[in-house]
Amino acid sequence: MLDKSYDPHAVEERWYAFWEEQGLFEAKETSLAPSYSIVIPPPNVTGVLHMGHALNNTLQDILCRYRRLRGDNVLWMPGTDHAGIATQNVVEKKLAEQGMDRHRMGREKFIEAVWEWREKYGGAIIHQLKRLGASCDWKRERFTMDEGLSRAVRKVFVTLYHEGLIYRGDYIINWCPRCRTALADLEVEHETHDGHLYHIRYPAETGQGGLVIATTRPETMLGDTAVAVNPEDERYQNLSFEAVVLPLVGRVLPVIKENYVDQSFGTGALKITPAHDPNDFEIGLRHHLPSVKVLADDGTMNSEAGRFAGMERFACRKAVVEALKKEGFLEKVEPYQHAIGHCYRCQTLVEPNLSRQWFVRTKPLAEKAIEAVASGKTRIIPEAWTRTYYDWMHNIRDWCISRQIWWGHQIPAWTCAACDTVTVAMDSPDACPACGSSQIVQETDVLDTWFSSALWPFSTMGWPEETPLLKTFYPTSVLVTGFDILFFWVARMMMMGIHFMKDVPFHDVYVHALVRDEAGKKMSKSSGNVIDPIEIIDRYGTDAFRFTLAAFAAQGRDVKMSEKRVEGYRHFMNKLWNAARFCLMHLEPQQRAHSPQQAAGNASESKIGKIPHGGDSPLLVQGELQKESAVPDPEALDLYDRWILSRKNTVAKEMAEALEAYRFNDAAGILYQFVWHEFCDWYIEIVKPILYGKAHDNKKENTLAVLGRVLKDLLILLHPFAPFISEEVWHKLPGTEHSIMTARFPEDAFSDPVSERRMTRLMEIVSGIRNVRGEMGLPPSVPLDVAILVQDADLKDFLIEHEEILIHLAKLKGLSLPADGAKPKKAATTVVDGATIYTLLEGVVDFSKEEKRLEKEIGKLADELTAVSSKLNNEDFLRKAPSDVVKKAEEKRELLALRRTKLETNLKRLQEMGH
RNA sequence: AGGCACGUAGCUCAGGGGGAGAGCGCUACCCUGACACGGUAGAGGUCAUGAGUUCAAAUCUCAUCGUGCCUACCA
Numbered sequence: 001m002l003d004k005s006y007d008p009h010a011v012e013e014r015w016y017a018f019w020e021e022q023g024l025f026e027a028k029e030t031s032l033a034p035s036y037s038i039v040i041p042p043p044n045v046t047g048v049l050h051m052g053h054a055l056n057n058t059l060q061d062i063l064c065r066y067r068r069l070r071g072d073n074v075l076w077m078p079g080t081d082h083a084g085i086a087t088q089n090v091v092e093k094k095l096a097e098q099g100m101d102r103h104r105m106g107r108e109k110f111i112e113a114v115w116e117w118r119e120k121y122g123g124a125i126i127h128q129l130k131r132l133g134a135s136c137d138w139k140r141e142r143f144t145m146d147e148g149l150s151r152a153v154r155k156v157f158v159t160l161y162h163e164g165l166i167y168r169g170d171y172i173i174n175w176c177p178r179c180r181t182a183l184a185d186l187e188v189e190h191e192t193h194d195g196h197l198y199h200i201r202y203p204a205e206t207g208q209g210g211l212v213i214a215t216t217r218p219e220t221m222l223g224d225t226a227v228a229v230n231p232e233d234e235r236y237q238n239l240s241f242e243a244v245v246l247p248l249v250g251r252v253l254p255v256i257k258e259n260y261v262d263q264s265f266g267t268g269a270l271k272i273t274p275a276h277d278p279n280d281f282e283i284g285l286r287h288h289l290p291s292v293k294v295l296a297d298d299g300t301m302n303s304e305a306g307r308f309a310g311m312e313r314f315a316c317r318k319a320v321v322e323a324l325k326k327e328g329f330l331e332k333v334e335p336y337q338h339a340i341g342h343c344y345r346c347q348t349l350v351e352p353n354l355s356r357q358w359f360v361r362t363k364p365l366a367e368k369a370i371e372a373v374a375s376g377k378t379r380i381i382p383e384a385w386t387r388t389y390y391d392w393m394h395n396i397r398d399w400c401i402s403r404q405i406w407w408g409h410q411i412p413a414w415t416c417a418a419c420d421t422v423t424v425a426m427d428s429p430d431a432c433p434a435c436g437s438s439q440i441v442q443e444t445d446v447l448d449t450w451f452s453s454a455l456w457p458f459s460t461m462g463w464p465e466e467t468p469l470l471k472t473f474y475p476t477s478v479l480v481t482g483f484d485i486l487f488f489w490v491a492r493m494m495m496m497g498i499h500f501m502k503d504v505p506f507h508d509v510y511v512h513a514l515v516r517d518e519a520g521k522k523m524s525k526s527s528g529n530v531i532d533p534i535e536i537i538d539r540y541g542t543d544a545f546r547f548t549l550a551a552f553a554a555q556g557r558d559v560k561m562s563e564k565r566v567e568g569y570r571h572f573m574n575k576l577w578n579a580a581r582f583c584l585m586h587l588e589p590q591q592r593a594h595s596p597q598q599a600a601g602n603a604s605e606s607k608i609g610k611i612p613h614g615g616d617s618p619l620l621v622q623g624e625l626q627k628e629s630a631v632p633d634p635e636a637l638d639l640y641d642r643w644i645l646s647r648k649n650t651v652a653k654e655m656a657e658a659l660e661a662y663r664f665n666d667a668a669g670i671l672y673q674f675v676w677h678e679f680c681d682w683y684i685e686i687v688k689p690i691l692y693g694k695a696h697d698n699k700k701e702n703t704l705a706v707l708g709r710v711l712k713d714l715l716i717l718l719h720p721f722a723p724f725i726s727e728e729v730w731h732k733l734p735g736t737e738h739s740i741m742t743a744r745f746p747e748d749a750f751s752d753p754v755s756e757r758r759m760t761r762l763m764e765i766v767s768g769i770r771n772v773r774g775e776m777g778l779p780p781s782v783p784l785d786v787a788i789l790v791q792d793a794d795l796k797d798f799l800i801e802h803e804e805i806l807i808h809l810a811k812l813k814g815l816s817l818p819a820d821g822a823k824p825k826k827a828a829t830t831v832v833d834g835a836t837i838y839t840l841l842e843g844v845v846d847f848s849k850e851e852k853r854l855e856k857e858i859g860k861l862a863d864e865l866t867a868v869s870s871k872l873n874n875e876d877f878l879r880k881a882p883s884d885v886v887k888k889a890e891e892k893r894e895l896l897a898l899r900r901t902k903l904e905t906n907l908k909r910l911q912e913m914g915h
Numbered sequence: 916a917g918g919c920a921c922g923u924a925g926c927u928c929a930g931g932g933g934g935a936g937a938g939c940g941c942u943a944c945c946c947u948g949a950c951a952c953g954g955u956a957g958a959g960g961u962c963a964u965g966a967g968u969u970c971a972a973a974u975c976u977c978a979u980c981g982u983g984c985c986u987a988c989c990a
Contacts, residue, residue, distance in 0.1 A: 005952065172988090190987080197990085215990060262989055270990055278988050339987080352988085384919070391918075391986075483985085514984090518927085522984095551938085552928080556920070558983085560927065568939060571952040582949035665929075669937075684949075692948075767956090773944090774956030780945060811947085864934080871933085876970035885933055885971090892934070 002584060002732065006577035008541025011728045016130055024741045025135045027075035029468045036072040037473035038064060039457050040136060041481050041489065042144065044083035045118055046090050049128035051515035051523060051561055052482055054533040057134050058549045059512060059664060060480045064135055065720040066659055067477075069745040075473045077460050078129070078136035080122065082145040084408040084449040085179055085345045091117050091407070107406050107444075114407050128534055133542050133723045135741075142460045144452040145409070152459035153409045153452045154426055156500060161413075161424040165361045166401075168413075168422070172278040173400050175353035176343040177299030177313070181404040182357050184448060185397060186487055188341040188350050197336035198321065199267065201329050202227055204241035205252055211236075211244055212331050214266030216338055217276075218324070219317040221246065222305045223294040224253055226272040228283060231257035233268050247329040248320065249306060256287050275354040291354055297404075299351070313351070358402040358411060358445065365495035366396045372494060378504045381662050382555045385483060385511045392487050399492075401448045408446030416440050454492035457505035474501060478508040486511065510662045512553060518562035536566055543722035544570035550721055551668040572672060573725055576718070579680050580729045583711045586691045587704060587734055631709045632702050634750060639802060641706040643759040644683045646752040647674065648710050655717055656745070671717055679710065682763065689808050712736065713746040758798055762805065765837060768830035769810040772839045775853050776828060783813035785840040787824050790817060795834050825913065829854065829906040831899040847910055854907045861900045868893045 019025060027037075038060050043053055064076045091114050092102055102110040129136065142149060160166040173182040198218045203210035211227055224246050229236040236255075243252050253272075260283060261270045274284030274291040284291060296302040301316045303309050308316045324330040341350040370393045372378050373386060380386045402411060414423045416432035417439035423429050431438045452459070457476055461469040475497070481490060490509055497505030516522055517529040524530065536545050540563075547569040552559045634642055651674045658667035690703050712733055719726040719740050730740040769786060778784065786806075790796040796817055799806070803815050818824075827838035828850045841850065868889055871877050878886060 002949085004950075213990080217990085260989090265989060277990080279990080280988095282988090338990090388919075388985075395986085487986095554929065557928080562927085564939070565927075567952080571950095574952045575950065578950035578953085580949080585949070669929075673937085680949085681954090685954095688948090770955060771957090777944070780947070780955075868934085871971075874970060877933095878970080880970045881933075889933080 031073035042081040045122040079142035178348040199331040202244035369494035
């Protein structure tokens with residue numbers, strides 16, 4: 001006997017351990033079964049599980065568990081990312097607490113310390129993923145700094161270098177003065193700030209006149225090497241001078257003509273600082289201007305800044321402005337809003353800085369990545385993201401991949417001190433291949449972490465070796481990810497995958513939304529609205545949490561998370577638990593006396609009893625074939641049994657369709673609706689009198705078999721969403737073995753529309769009577785007398801056959817099916833298709849209530865009738881609308897009219913009686 | 916500056932050319948032998964606004980107003 005309510009804590013840990021012990025998450029390297037593979041978006045080793053991870057991994061787990069039920073050979077490849085800058089920051093902070101810093105430790109010692117840190121704390125998020133129920137193949141867990149993955153990184157770097165797709169050069173990059181490293185363009189977050197626009201006068205070299213420039217970063221003027229005006233600009237057509245003098249510095253700057261300059265901005269004169277602005281850099285190249293770097297790597301001014309040398313950059317800005325003012329060069333200062341770049345790791349203001357770095361030439365790689373999506377080799381879902389992907393790919397710029405940090409893959413390039421030759425190679429050379437000198441020094445920079453992440457779909461499977469795993473599982477089936485890393489990661493995996501594997505890394509990319517707080521705000525530590533998934537799991541159970549995520553994961557809309565919602569789905573889990581509890585109460589004793597197999601007779605030949613097993617599926621080789629819990633021939637079954645089986649099959653089909661289209665919310669909703677509002681609300685209620693009845697007849701046997709079968713299939717359908725509770729109940733259910741993970745998805749073609757129609761009618765009648773009860777304020781303790789007037793003989797027979805159901809569900813003391821014309825006098829009236837129901841109210845209630853109820857009902861009907869009639873009175877509608885639409889409208893009008901007439905007649909009679 | 920998404924019941928959201936839906940909340944009644952984490956019934960909406968296309972618009976088109984988000988080197 002099950003406990004009265006579901007307690008997730010008692011079961012989750014136990015079943016997770018069981019699954020792992022039994023190796024149920026493990027993929028087969030080779031198999032006859034279809035392959036299905038997903039690589040996890042590797043979380044940072046430094047990370048802790050947040051709502052985004054929870055959603056992302058729940059969706060992946062749903063897909064993987066679903067595919068296993070379908071008999072696929074599933075690989076869900078897990079792992080973590082070494083997160084260069086982030087991890088180095090964390091470890092450095094820790095060292096600082098101990099009064100240490102990496103420069104004093106030296107590179108080797110520091111890297112050792114990071115590895116130690118990783119051993120100690122790096123597993124946190126993996127453990128948390130397990131709490132979520134994630135069915136990853138943990139034996140294959142990888143790390144981007146693994147030996148194998150590092151080899152892949154090196155191979156890719158060397159290959160791209162020799163193909164000319166990686167180069168080193170001096171360009172403007174984004175520099176984070178706090179992390180003291182270059183960043184890729186993508187790693188800079190732009191934010192609008194209130195700043196100032198400083199207008200500064202640069203006097204002409206001749207002493208007569210000059211130009212006024214405008215800038216938001218006055219301190220960079222120290223590095224100016226020219227002033228530019230637009231050649232079309234009439235104001236500057238006939239200048240009496242060719243050069244100006246840089247205030248505070250005294251350097252003579254040529255005045256150059258540049259189409260780039262916007263005449264309408266500021267004064268139309270632009271200062272040119274090639275070392276600290278990307279546009280100025282380009283202009284500098286075109287005009288052969290010198291570059292003067294005035295900023296040091298730590299964000300202070302260097303010796304080129306003259307008297308400002310050594311000042312911190314913002315202090316310098318102030319000092320420069322002061323000096324300009326004092327010396328009379330500052331014309332005016334305007335408030336000005338502009339976007340400023342911040343480091344995505346530490347939020348420090350980023351400086352554009354001229355620097356020697358390594359770059360990937362992305363254009364040729366991007367072309368093929370675009371083509372792969374355009375040709376449909378890779379699908380992006382929802383499709384709306386395709387456009388974003390194209391936009392970015394079309395405007396892609398070269399990717400700065402070198403980072404001036406220590407934690408990461410050191411760039412395999414060696415420079416010869418003797419002859420300056422650069423050698424890029426797989427194996428560390430002993431001597432310079434050009435001059436033979438042994439004075440070679442390896443590049444100290446490491447690669448961007450995303451460089452190694454870009455290889456993840458194949459590096460984790462053993463590349464550059466041609467492993468069986470790669471053969472079986474590459475390309476992967478789907479990548480599930482948030483849109484925030486569409487460019488960072490997805491786009492780059494596409495480029496690398498296509499280039500090195502000659503095939504796309506994934507067939508589908510499913511892009512899910514962000515998880516936000518209840519008010520729709522992004523969760524962040526600073527706003528204090530972060531909800532910890534583990535806390536939610538502790539409070540409500542993993543299954544409830546997962547179901548919530550799935551139910552709210554509608555395509556293209558963010559998930560707003562609140563405990564209230566999780567609570568609702570905990571109720572659902574409890575409902576399921578109690579439905580199972582009810583079933584087991586009846587199935588367990590039955591099981592001892594009479595097994596479902598015996599009850600079923602030769603069920604394996606019946607139309608609905610057989611589940612295809614896919615006997616060659618290697619997952620079944622372990623002898624885990626589940627026993628049939630067969631069901632008798634549908635012909636022998638009663639209406640409600642046929643109905644629930646038919647509905648269950650429809651639900652299974654719809655749920656599968658939804659999942660395969662990544663409509664997770666639909667799949668969850670379909671199951672929720674069916675379990676609660678069909679199986680529990682109707683089927684179980686209908687079946688109660690039979691099961692509680694003393695008789696051990698065929699009817700009871702059949703119903704028990706159906707009940708068991710539907711519950712079992714429901715558990716399987718629910719398993720991808722709610723793995724723990726489904727496994728727990730599975731083991732309590734007679735006739736099941738091993739794990740629900742080895743069960744097969746119910747594929748049963750039995751469908752019975754006639755029974756479904758009849759059940760609908762039955763439910764309408766019951767609801768009609770209940771409505772009268774409710775509206776008239778009659779408590780369930782008062783049994784009612786009901787007479788139902790039916791024209792159709794078939795319906796009448798059917799109702800007579802199932803009168804116990806009506807009596808039970810509507811709580812009746814008497815039910816009659818009188819001949820036409822024998823209308824009861826004092827009664828409330830309900831009309832459904834094909835039947836008029838009279839609920840006898842003699843002596844029970846005052847009839848003004850019924851009058852009001854009827855009037856309300858008639859009013860509703862009248863409104864609907866008006867709508868349909870006006871449509872049918874429209875010539876154009878009749879002529880132009882499809883005939884089936886017209887027919888439907890006509891039928892509706894008739895039905896409504898008939899119902900109204902009946903109600904009106906009864907209302908009139910009531911009024912005539914004068915109660 | 917461009918682009919994308921979204922405005923539907925009190926709240927959170929599905930739906931997406933021919934009957935306005937769900938969950939939560941609310942109201943009334945009910946501890947009926949699975950479940951009060953429950954049951955039954957009910958109330959509640961000009962589907963943001965304005966125009967257009969159509970026999971028919973919540974749904975398609977355009978505009979407007981709001982709200983998010985993304986991309987971007989105008990100093």
